[in-house]
Amino acid sequence: MKVAFIGLGIMGGPMAANLVRAGHDVLGHNRSRPAVDRLVEAGGRAAGSVAEAVRDAEAIITMLPADPQVTEVAYGDDGILAHAPQGALLIDMSTVTPATSAKLAADGAERGLRVLDAPVSGGEAGAVEGVLSIMVGGEAAHLDAARPLLDALGTTVVHVGPAGAGQTVKAANQLMVAVHIEALAEAAVFLKASGADLEAALRVLGGGLAGSTVLQRKQGNVLGEQYAPGFRLDLHRKDLGIVMDAARELGLALPAGSLAAQLVASACANGDGGLDHSALLRGVQRLNGAVVSPTEREDVA
Template sequence: MSTIAFIGLGIMGAPMAGHLIDAGHDVVGYNRSRPAVDALVERGGRAAGSVADAVRDAEVVITMVPDSPDVEDVSLGDDGIYATAKPGTLHIDCSTIRPDVARAIAEAGNERGIRVVDAPVSGGEAGAKEGSLSIMVGGSAEDVEAARPYLDIVGGTVVHVGPAGAGQTVKAANQLIVAGNIQLLAEALVFLEAHGVDTEAATEVLGGGLAGSTVLQRKAAGMRAREFAPGFRIDLHHKDLGIVTAAAREAGVTIPLGAHVAQLVGALRAMGHGDLDHSALLLLVEKLSGRGGT
């Protein structure tokens, strides 16, 4: 069993760290807010007061923080991972960040003797709790194989998709598809309600056909009930779609539907709903349709 430093114990990170504890690993957690660390200790982990304290004796470091600057800070800071961790330490970054930043982080880590893989995850809070996340992994074949035993504990589908940064590129594509699916599901629900159709029955039959998807399976019930407690916040999906649109522009790729959904997500965020689940796109469809909303 390994000593694992887990940095970032939020909606996704906390259950992932819990699965690693349950598997018998010695997990040392650090988070900006102390209650999350205390909850990890109650689960059987250990507490660290800083990134440096968490990683100093770790064999594996897993980061799950919100954005590119956060990964750069915990990795490259004066008291960060690469300044503190032992040579040969494996850094698995499960955050969703810009592919170019992932490549730069990997290069910086390798220069200091740290093995780095980017391993962003998909599946939301439910997938994190179930240990069924889909994980797209970038890095060298050797480093990815070293990371696989840990990723297999928290994920149901773990795939090596290419060199450093490739995992983040695939995650960007994932977020593009998810946002489009949620937007169309929101439009379909408002459309069905306007015609007085039983939406529970409708989504059951839609789920059995070509329109079926994990998005419909996981999100439709909450959207019908107007329950938008965050499994994945609008704020974060707004950030991710910024990554997608920037990377598409850099590559000279046109994403007209994706760019439009990015604008809709940005509009909902500007309305003050950044803390809601991304399925709250339904509220914007309602408002645009003159059928309520906020």
């Protein structure tokens, strides 16, 4: 397929390369130039503007930081809505609010585009290895058309509902992950303060009903008090903002999610935004007057 790919950062770069590898004709665009050059080296082609990238595309994928960038790239004078051809697929894989996705789907449809929201989880490693989880909102028929592309990017591609639903599921994911990390952090501080053998304890906890993917994957961070990212706390903070905004619009009370959002904000306010989100542990340590572990901050920069 002829694919325009806008946003070639940490995630978008390797994703675009995977599409090349799968045999697609990928025309990439990015705000700064070096990312485009890397795509060209990987076998893609360079576009100097959004308009140029999308003009002849059968499918357009965006992988941008947040709502303002998606809005700008979609609605700007040089943007997708103004320049994409009738019938093209528009797949936004950035993490943004469900409301932004729903609006984009409606506005795109008016101009004859087939829009999907398809945020991902799995992190940089998942992007590089093409094993992302992809949660897709929008019409099922559009997803059928997009599947050849998405199957090159991830191993789990699930249709979760109408436009915006992909973002909703991603938001729910971020809520659950933050709360699970906090649960692990509180358990760890409690266990250590009680004199239990933390490593043995986490092993047995992981084998029972308290098990979680967070516990499996972040155990090392917790035991070593090492927080090289991984997924950064300040990105998680952005995503919890999406959760809480969406909840507010729906008129929902989500007490544990809201508490987690406060604790993530606190971690960032204490300078831990550049660390892996497992560094919520440092927040629980601070609450408890515990000597906070030396961070990996130098390695992070």
